[in-house]
Amino acid sequence: MHFFIISTLLLRLIEIKQFDMKRIQFYLFFISLIALKLSAQTTVYCPEVGTISTAIDALNINKDTITFLQVSGNIDARDFKKLKSYTQLRSIDMSKAMIYAYTGFEGTSNAKFIDGVSVPIEYFANEIPEYGIGGGIERFVFPDSVKKISDYSFSNLGIKEIIFPPRLERIGNYAFRNCNALISPLIFPKTLQFIGNSPF
Numbered sequence: 001m002h003f004f005i006i007s008t009l010l011l012r013l014i015e016i017k018q019f020d021m022k023r024i025q026f027y028l029f030f031i032s033l034i035a036l037k038l039s040a041q042t043t044v045y046c047p048e049v050g051t052i053s054t055a056i057d058a059l060n061i062n063k064d065t066i067t068f069l070q071v072s073g074n075i076d077a078r079d080f081k082k083l084k085s086y087t088q089l090r091s092i093d094m095s096k097a098m099i100y101a102y103t104g105f106e107g108t109s110n111a112k113f114i115d116g117v118s119v120p121i122e123y124f125a126n127e128i129p130e131y132g133i134g135g136g137i138e139r140f141v142f143p144d145s146v147k148k149i150s151d152y153s154f155s156n157l158g159i160k161e162i163i164f165p166p167r168l169e170r171i172g173n174y175a176f177r178n179c180n181a182l183i184s185p186l187i188f189p190k191t192l193q194f195i196g197n198s199p200f
Contacts, residue, residue, distance in 0.1 A: 041068045041070070042056070042059065042061060042066045042068065042069050042070070043069075043070045043072070044056050044059065044069065044070070044071055044072070044073075045072050045073045046071065046072070046073035046074050046075055046079065046097070047073055047074065048074060049074045049075055049076040049078070049079065049100045049102065050076060050078040050079060050102075050106075051079075052071070052075060052078075052079040052082050052083065053082045055073075063085075063086050064086075064087060064088050065088065066086055066088060066089055067088050067089060067090045067091065068089075068090065068091045068093075069083075069086070069089055069091070069092050069093070070092075070093040070096070071092065071093065071094045071096070071097045072096035072097055073096075073097060073098070074097070074098055074100055075094075075097050075098070075099055075100070076099065076100045076101070076102035076107075076123065077102045077106075077107030077108050077109075077121075077123040077129040077132070078102060078104075078106045078107060080107070080108050080128075080129050080132040080133070081106065081107060081108045083133075083134075083135075084108070084133070084134035084135055085135075086135060087135055087136070088136070089135055089136065089137060090136055090137065090138045090139065091137070091138060091139040091140075092133075092137060092139070092140050092141070093141040094140075094141060094142060094143045095141045095142070095143060095144060096143075097143045098143060098145060099125060099126055099127060099128070099143055099145070099146065100125050101122075101123060101124050101125040102122075102123045103120050103121070103122045103123070104120050104121070105118065105120055105121070107121055107123050107129055108123075108129045108130060108131045108132045109121045109123075109129065109130045109131055110131070124148070126143075126145045126146055126147045126148070126167075127146065127147065127148040127149070127150055128142070128146060128148070128149045128150055128153045128154075129150055129153070130150040130151050130152055130153065130172070131152050131153065131155075132150065132153045132154075133153055133154050133157060133159075134157070135157075136157075136158060137154075137157055137158075137159055138158055138159055138160045138161070138181070139159070139160060139161045140154070140159060140161075140162065141163060142163070142164065142165040142168075143165065144165055144166060144167065145165070145167060146165040146167065146168060147165075147167055147168060147169045147170065148168070148169060148170040148171075148172065149168070149170070149171045149172060149175045150172045150175070151172035151173045151174060151175065151196065152172070152173070152174050152175065152177065153172065153175050153176075154175055154176045154179055155174050155175070155176065155177040155178060155179070156177065156178045156179075157179055157181075158179075158180075158181045159176070159179050159181060159182065160181050160182060160183050160184065161182075161183070161184040162176070162182065162184060162186065163184070163187075164186075164187065164188060164189055164192075165189070166189050166191070167189070167191055168188075168189050168191055168192055169191055169192060169193045169194065170192075170193065170194045170195075170196075171192070171194070171195045171196060171199045172196045172199070173196035173197040173198070173199065174196070174197065174198055174199065175196065175199045175200075176199055176200045177198060177199070177200070179200070182200075186200075
């Protein structure tokens with residue numbers, strides 16, 4: 001089935017007579033998605049927040065071979081930070097995950113200081129944390145419960161597809177700044193109430 005779809009898409013590419021870069025990118029994007037499906041797919045369940053590394057290690061898989069990851073269970077900013085170290089990861093599906101609040105020093109944000117003293121950073125439930133997504137991510141599926149995409153969450157990524165969660169209320173400052181590879185249309189949910197400075 002996948003071979004048939006890829007063959008059809010390749011034939012469509014060959015048939016394009018004009019130099020239509022958008023259409024070529026569109027077909028190449030879907031071919032790459034199918035290729036991702038055919039490559040290493042990993043599903044991980046996190047019974048407790050902050051345990052994604054342990055859960056993946058328990059699968060006895062070399063983290064450098066994981067390209068497509070489906071995450072379910074309970075996660076927080078510490079788990080997002082760990083995922084940023086998975087250099088070959090291209091697609092993350094968190095549709096079955098729940099993001100919990102976390103306060104501490106092991107999240108995704110840069111250290112914050114008050115009077116020269118490092119202070120713990122507060123991350124909220126149902127939010128993609130600040131600087132939360134990194135590496136070579138091209139596709140990201142949000143948890144349905146996400147209400148906010150924090151500042152710089154996806155900035156400077158080669159992300160190609162964004163499907164916003166149905167309950168999204170806020171998009172932070174520079175959330176998708178310099179994401180120049182985007183080819184999917186941006187469809188905002190009706191629940192969206194606020195968009196920060198230069199989010200795209």
